[in-house]
Amino acid sequence: MAEQVSQKSRLSPAPHMRGMFDTGKMMKITLVSLLIPAVGGIMRYGYNALGVIAVTVITAIIAGMICQKLRGQAIKFDAGTVITGLLLALVLPPALPLWMAAIGAIFAVCIVKEAFGGTGQNIFNPALGAQAFLLASFSSPMSHWIEPTGFGGDLISGINPLVGEIGAEITKGELYQSLLFGNTAGFIGSGAIFVIVGGLLLLLIGTIDIRTPLSYLGAVALTSLAFGADPIFHLLAGGVMLTAFYFACDPVTTPLYWKGRLIFAIGAGVFTVLFRQLGSAADGFTYAILIMNAVTPLIDRYVKPIPMGMKKAKRNAA
């Protein structure tokens, strides 16, 4: 009988059951769901997209390992850096010179993530921090868009629907359709349908909470209505779907409390449309998320729930 009882277990604390999710599993699920928009991007933009994705992912992995070495940690594969690299590629224009993509990946991993303390400690979303860095450094290549011509097609410069005027020959229905399937110039990850499928996968498995994407998308739609803009266009165009299912649901850089996460999502939605309508940048989601990342600790402070039976005054004293 004694040999059937584990000798190792002498210190294991309650509870003696565990939930089904662990961090590694959650990262793998996120990674698999991200493959859908990545493959969608490669199908539409061909070798250009493939090159950018390969460079950012590989550079991110290597940069992560170098950081581990510099910090004296055991060097091991980290799925988190792959997610960072892939997310960065999805918000880059497909024709970006590859060395710029590599610089972006290094900045994302080494500066935005590891310099703040690594996994779980970064204040800003690494992929978006790097995208903002690239926008500031290389504004012209970062706003050079190409038409989706697949593999072997010619490089044709296109107009990102968020920047240019919609041609009179296109009906609204056709515009929505091309935005939904990504048949237009834009980010590698701009085809809304691919991101939605990936996001639905996360919702079904249960790694993200439906309240966050819903409140972000709702805020985007309502704010664009308030500006007299077309809400369906704003929902489908650019990085709104990526933000709804990925950037606004990143556990590390969003508030701890669900009320805070709603404030975060609504704030990000309002800023996204505000920047699109009033700002000069092509898309608004990058700075919207970065601003909300910066106020996350503040939000956490003000939505902290009062423990059971405690009075409000006591919380303020603490």
Add this chain to the structure above:
Amino acid sequence: MKINNIPFNSIDLPGYKFTASCPIETIPLPEKVIIPLLCYGNEYAPTVNKGQAIVAGEGIGTSDNPVMPPIVSTISGEVTGIIKYADPFYGSLISAVAITSDGQDKWIEPEKSPRENASGRTLLKLIEKTGIYGLGGGGFPLYIKLLSALNAKVNTLVINGMECEPYLTSDYRLMIENAHDIISGTRVFQKILSPQQTIIAVNDRYPAAIASLENAAADMEMGGKILISPFKSVYPSGAEELLVKTILKREVPPGRLPQDIGASIHSIATVKSVNDVMTSGLPPADRTITASGNLVKRANLKVRIGTPLSDIINYCGGIRSNNNKIILGGPMTGRLAHNLEIPITPPVFAVLALTETEMHESECIRCGKCIDVCPVRLSPVDFYYNARISKYEECSKYGIDICFECGNCAFSCPSGIPLMQYIKIAKREIKLRGSNS
């Protein structure tokens, strides 16, 4: 049938009620028992000597604290000695009396059973004399609990039949097999406390238990006076402060007890024990436990208090597989048995053999899962951040005392952080520092 909803954060756990259809079996009289000389933190001085002959129900220790109940032997035989051992519930090195059985199970003279129309005061006196303790997991002396409930003038009596942790079925079997005893036990509580309402809260996964109790109540013409009510089976809906919150729609303030907001709450096992004592006039000597998990034979067992764990595992035919941990209590709150010679004590309501799983702790990713599942609205992640750098006073400020250690946070943490461990360490440090200053 209306199912009461739950006004707090909770998690859904699998039932694993494998033993729901197993009738309660009485295991053979143990050859020896070990009975701790400790009751709810109060140490007792032994009143027996090595070699002394003893019968079941005879007192074996006295406490300086006059309100503490007697501690009695649970078998007849000979005192083998006063030993020291480490108990997962009672402490790291506690005194206990070891008694070897003579196999005859002789008992002391029973107290006179109370008459049918006995007053609450008479019944309370008998509870004091026989030293009944709570069997829900606290092991608190019932007499003291009832006395303070009387002082607090409670108006609601709650009998807790939630059994919301996985695997456990002993209360369920008691409700099925001993429904009449539970109703008449509840009558005893009603006579003592004279509450305005009496509710037996039953897990909504237990429709058979609800039917059984309702039949018994109708039989004994108690239908209108005891409300048998199903409550949603989530974890931890059976925790007393939360069950009281669900019923009264009021919250227990920090550091207070359910009786302070008008409710006295007792477990099914305690009610059954009270009824047994009222009919036999003898002190309680056994309890019902669930033996489940990887044990060869899963069962509901009636065991004498003090029975060594090895007796129970042997009775169940040993363990099915290798690499197990033995848990005393439920899988969410139970404690690990560090060896198989430790005895069953009143707080032990289950013996589970569970497969040991490796734990990998990784960095906190600030996902907030621990907060989303905390039934008392705490932020376990704050305790983790502060306890890790020994800032225990911060933990107090964040309300660590309110935590009743249900384990939801550690269960849900995707990074595998042993949050329960951090919370327990912080509480212990706060207590130690408090007593030093």
